[in-house]
Amino acid sequence: MPRKVWLLIIGMFVNVIGNSFLWPLNTIYMHDYLGKSLSVAGLVLMANAGAGVVGNLLGGFFFDKIGGYKSMMAGILISIAALIGLVIDHSWGPYIVLLTVLGFSGGIIFPSFYAMVGTVWPEGGRRSFNSIYLAQNVGVAIGPAIAGFVAAFNIDFIFTANLAFYVLFFFIAFFFYKQMSIAPEVHTSILKENTGIKKKAPFIALLIVMIGYLLTWLVYSQWATTISTHATSVGVTLSEYSFIWSINGLLIVVGQPFIKPIITRLENKVKTQILLGLSILLVSFFVVSFANTYNVFIISMIILTFGEMIAWPAFPTLADQLAPRGKEGFYQGIVNSAATVGKMIGPIAGGILADLYGVQIALWILTGLMSLAVIPTLLYDVPLKRSGYEPKSR
Secondary structure (H helix, E strand, O other): OOHHHHHHHHHHHHHHHHHOOOOOOHHHHHHHHOOOOHHHHHHHHHHHHHHHHHHHHHHHHHHHHHOHHHHHHHHHHHHHHHHHHHHHOOOHHHHHHHHHHHHHHHHHHHHHHHHHHHHHOHHHOHHHHHHHHHHHHHHHHHHHHHHHHHHHHOOOHHHHHHHHHHHHHHHHHHHHOOOOOOOHHHOOOHHHOOOOOOOHHHHHHHHHHHHHHHHHHHHHHHHHOHHHHHHHHOOOOHHHHHHHHHHHHHHHHHOHHHHHHHHHHOOOOHHHHHHHHHHHHHHHHHHHOOOOOHHHHHHHHHHHHHHHHHHOOHHHHHHHHHOOOOOHHHHHHHHHHHHHHHHHHHHHHHHHHHHHHOHHHHHHHHHHHHHOOHHHHHHOOHHHHHHOOOOOOO
C-alpha cells in the first residue's frame, strides 16, 4: 500500500483508541458515577448520535468546499476543545453538552478519512476502505482494554487519556496529511445529491432493507448501554467489560479466515449473507439475556462478532449493487444514516425498557424486535422483480 494510506491507517488507529476511552464507558459513568437512570443516559447518547449525523453531513459538505485536510483538522480541534472541557469539569451538566459536541466533531472527521483514502489510492478499490475498516477494528481490539485498566485505576483519567490520544492524532494530521493531494470534488456529499431518484425500484428496495439494518443497529447498540450496566451489576469489572470489546475487535481481525469459506460460497447471495448474519446475532442476544457470569458475556460476544462479520459488510455491498451508476455515494450515505439512526434510538429505547421491566425482559423484547429485521430482508427485492431491474454484480 502507498505510504499515504499507511499514514491514514495510523491516524484512524490512534483516533479509535482515543475514542475507546469514552464510548464503552459512557453509560457506566452516567449510571454508576453520576447516578442517572438508564433512560436518561440513553437520551444523552441519543443526543451524541444525533450530533454525529449532523457532523457527518457537514463533514461531507466541508470536504467538498475546503478539502479533506482542513475539514479533518476542524473536527480534531473541536474535539480537543471539548475534551479539555471534560478534563476540567465532567459533572452532569458539562458532560451532556460536551459529549454532544464530541459526537458532532467526530462526525466531521470520519467522512474525510474515507474520502481521503479513496483519493490517495484510487486503484486500491475496496482494499482502500478495507484498510481503514481494519484499522478501526484493531483500535477497538486494543483501546477498550487500555480504557478498562485506566478506569479501574481512576475513572476520571479516561478523559485525560482521550485528550492525549487526540493531541497525538492532531500532530499526525498536521504534519502528514497537509501535503496529501485531495481533490474536494472527488467526495460525493449527500448534501449535493439533489438530482432526484430516476430509478425508483432500486431506491425503494434499499429503503426496505434499511429498515432491517436500522432495527439491527438499534438492538446491537445495547452492548454499549443496557448490557454494560447489567454486566457491572452482576460483578463484571470495568477492565473485564472493556476486554470483552477487545475480543470483538480482535476476532474481527483474526476471524476472517474462519468465515471466508462461508462468504466465498455465498459470494453472489447477499440476501442469504444478511439472513445468516442476522440469525447469528439473534442467538447472541438470546444468550446474553441470561448472562450472570463473565464467561457467558464473553461467549455471547464471540457469537455476536461472527454474526456482525457476516452481516455488516453485506449491507453496503447490497447498496453498491443496487446503486445506479453515479449514485453509489448517495446510496452508501443512506446505509450510514440508517445505522446512525439505529444507534440514536437504541440507547433511549433500551434504557426505558430496562427501567420499566428489567434488563432481561428488555433484551427479550429487543431480540424480538431484531427478529423483525428478517421481514424487510426477505421482501426488499420485490420492487426489483416487478420492475425487471437487475442489480449490478461486483
